[in-house]
Amino acid sequence: MTDSQQDFIEGVWLTGLKDAHVAIEIDDAGKAQGRIVWMERDKEEDGGPRIDKLNPDKSLRERLLEDMYILTDFEYKGNGTWESGEVYDPDSGKTYSGSIQSTGPNVLKMRGYVGIKLFGRTELWTRVND
Template identity: 35%
Template sequence: MKTNRWSLMLFSLLFSLIFSLRLSAQSTADRIVGTYMTEGNKAKVTISKQGGKYYGTLIWTRRGDVLDSKNPDKAEQQKKLTGKIILRDLVHDEGSDYKGAKIYDPESGKTYSCKATRLDNGDLKVRGFIGASLFGRTTKWTRLAE
């Protein structure tokens, strides 16, 4: 009887430990959620979570509420940039790293592969690239106070 109680207590302790570690990892990943000013103060992007992935929505541009005129899809050219999802399918890798995304550049109308790193101060290093991440460009997004 004592063995069963100890086994049950040990199982409960291990379950609690694993569950709390999982919650801790989840909350670390979700630290990316928020609003950012892009490099050069050109736009504001809000990152939100849908399922297990993160998405970035353009909520403001320095040019105002303009149309997506550079988009290769003619139907999209008639839509406004504000409210457009420009970052999609970003997943937490480990630590402060995120990967597996696509990012749309409204200035060129091109879409690139993307990865991001959350910096200690809350800002993001966002890298857009073609093929290998070696061939791309990194930009810094500044976290805005909420």
């Protein structure tokens, strides 16, 4: 039922900004979810862990970014493509529509956009080898 490219998404990935590792897993419903498992320390503050200080929900602004889900509910569409998910950007506090394209076993094209895919940004994420 799965094609060989579907499983490429699972693993730990270095973000395009190279400041975090995101673990992506496929849940029981077959959707891809991704959470931060490592993040650079806060350079602006005391070098402590980074918090979700730009979240639009003021009650969430003190939570740690590490261990937080930033990729949610991506559905596999075939040919190494995952779509219909959401990407939370802790650097802006905004949530975007997203798509993920596997370009092989070690590189993902992550795209976050508003409305249509034309209006967005793409990052290349690379697999973190153990």
